[in-house]
Amino acid sequence: MEHEHVRAVDPAVADALESEVDRQRSTLSMIASENHVSRAVLDAQGSALTNKYAEGYPGARYYGGCEYADEVEELAIERATELFGAEHVNVQPHSGTQANQAVYFAMLEPGDKILSLDLTHGGHLSHGHPANFTGQLYEVEQYEVDPETGYLDYDGLRDHAEEFDPDVIVSGYSAYPREVEWERIQEAADAAGALHLADIAHITGLVAAGVHSSPVGIADFVTGSTHKTIRAGRGGIVMTSEEYADDVDSAVFPGGQGGPLMHNIAGKAVGFGEALEPEFEEYAERTVANAKALGERLSEHGFSLVSGGTDNHLVLVDLRDSHPDTTGGDAEEALEDAGIVLNANTVPGETRSAFNPSGVRAGTPGLTTRGFDEDDLRTVGDCIARVIDAPGDEDVEREVREEVDALCAANPLYE
Numbered sequence: 001m002e003h004e005h006v007r008a009v010d011p012a013v014a015d016a017l018e019s020e021v022d023r024q025r026s027t028l029s030m031i032a033s034e035n036h037v038s039r040a041v042l043d044a045q046g047s048a049l050t051n052k053y054a055e056g057y058p059g060a061r062y063y064g065g066c067e068y069a070d071e072v073e074e075l076a077i078e079r080a081t082e083l084f085g086a087e088h089v090n091v092q093p094h095s096g097t098q099a100n101q102a103v104y105f106a107m108l109e110p111g112d113k114i115l116s117l118d119l120t121h122g123g124h125l126s127h128g129h130p131a132n133f134t135g136q137l138y139e140v141e142q143y144e145v146d147p148e149t150g151y152l153d154y155d156g157l158r159d160h161a162e163e164f165d166p167d168v169i170v171s172g173y174s175a176y177p178r179e180v181e182w183e184r185i186q187e188a189a190d191a192a193g194a195l196h197l198a199d200i201a202h203i204t205g206l207v208a209a210g211v212h213s214s215p216v217g218i219a220d221f222v223t224g225s226t227h228k229t230i231r232a233g234r235g236g237i238v239m240t241s242e243e244y245a246d247d248v249d250s251a252v253f254p255g256g257q258g259g260p261l262m263h264n265i266a267g268k269a270v271g272f273g274e275a276l277e278p279e280f281e282e283y284a285e286r287t288v289a290n291a292k293a294l295g296e297r298l299s300e301h302g303f304s305l306v307s308g309g310t311d312n313h314l315v316l317v318d319l320r321d322s323h324p325d326t327t328g329g330d331a332e333e334a335l336e337d338a339g340i341v342l343n344a345n346t347v348p349g350e351t352r353s354a355f356n357p358s359g360v361r362a363g364t365p366g367l368t369t370r371g372f373d374e375d376d377l378r379t380v381g382d383c384i385a386r387v388i389d390a391p392g393d394e395d396v397e398r399e400v401r402e403e404v405d406a407l408c409a410a411n412p413l414y415e
Contacts (some may be wrong), residue, residue: 001414025413028380028404030342032314032363033174033202035231036370036413037267038274044266045233053259057092074265081271083208084216088240091226091268092252092260093236093266096201098124099223100170101133102238103197106251107221108167110137115166115194117152117348118142120346120354121313122176122316124199141166144346145176150307150360152176161192171219172199175345175361177295177310182215189220197221204237205229205365208275209284212312220244226268229287229313229365230275233267283368287313290364295376298380301389306347306359314363318347329356331388338387338397339404340380370411379407 001021007014024036037045049069049126055062057161058070058077076091108114114134121144125132128140141164146153161169169192171185182198189196198215204224206212216222216239227234238248253260274280288311295305295315306316319326328344335342347359362384364377372380383400390396 021414026405026408027336027341028407029366030340030364030380032361032365033225033228034363035228035365035415037227037231037233037271039053039359039414040274041231041233041267041270044270045263047263047266049262049266052262053181054262055259058071069262072262072269073137073143073260073351076269076272079269079276080237080239082313083272083275084214084222084239085364086216086222087241088239088245088248090238090248090252091235091265092257092284093223093238094257094261094264096199096223096225096236097132098252098256099236099238100126100197100199102248102258103221103223103240103253104134104138104168106244107195108138110140112168113139113141113164113166114168114170115157115161115164115192116140116142116169116170117173117176118144120350120357121145121348122173123170124174124201127170127199133215145307148346152180153177154181154188157185158188158191161188161194165192166194168195168197170197170199171215172197172201172223173237174201174202175314175316177291177305177312177314178307179212179311182213182218186218187372195220197223199223201225201236202228202314205231205275205280206312211281211283211284211288219250226271229284230271231365231369232275233264233269235261235264235268237268244323249275277387286373287364287368289374290313290368290372290377294362294364294377294381297378301381303385303388313365314361316345316347317360317362318358319360319388320347320351320358326388326391327356328358328360330391331360334387334391334397335360335384338383338400339408340384340387340400367411370413372407372411376393376407376411379403 003014054069059395080089116127128134168190193224196219222239226232304318304321332344342362345361346357
């Protein structure tokens, strides 16, 4: 991939950009929140729309010269509406966190109550962690997964909601490997008189493709990232009913953001268009099948999987049973040395620090984009097991690196 214009004026940045492309080509990207967008999405995000201020919304901008910005944003909205079947879509949030922020700002006052999943059980910072603005502005309590099964404890959630009386219940997760039963969470929200925010950041593409159930039409608000399993321009999205449309739009702009990142919205439009093609459903199905194959192979190697497996794009490994002296950080570092990039992650009942937890999270979206199939993921599972079984063994890391090189060569990226 060439960066000739950058190189002509800034060789240092050009070197870094080309090195990043080489890194992606030559390693296995298994961070569950990452993916590889198409060249078309890359082109859109690097377009001249980066020059355009377009504060406001299509047809009601605060600047002139927005006719083509309007076209692009309207395309993104129309395509998202078709993909998800939502009544109202806002494509301007800069990230999934800012999509959540828009809902909170639209519907809550400081001190109002949020009930969300505990971060160590698979929740997200923007759902109420004390280090995040949500934990600082709102009163937050958190529900958990069942410690025995690793599945969401829907009955416990409902009991907690009735006792806590939250204003908003947040569903949707960053490290939960099972399909979510949105209706059961909605029942808990109804019983408590709470609003329901479903954050599908990780599974946006799986929901769009119909391989995971959708909360659209069930939850009051659905937010998500647009660059993970859906492979569109980097940013966020909010979907809601017409009842809340004006409140959400005002909370995005001018409530929480200024000018939208129009080049990213162009990338969203292109990616949403790609997701409307039949091939995208096949991609989403393969992503889930690959994750299942990976999880099964890791289980065969004696690793404990949270909930015993997966229904989506990720597996969450609890190392404490099989490798009690190996932390998630240890495993992450050793695997990266061998060319496998994933992340250390907390697990339910975490007994270590969040900075060096007891688990690792591995996802299949990026590998599936490259063309990896279930057999490939079984091979990847073998590689992961070999590295974690022999921490610090440079010979093993070198041998696995050679296997990774062969897999990357067979499934090239950005040729």
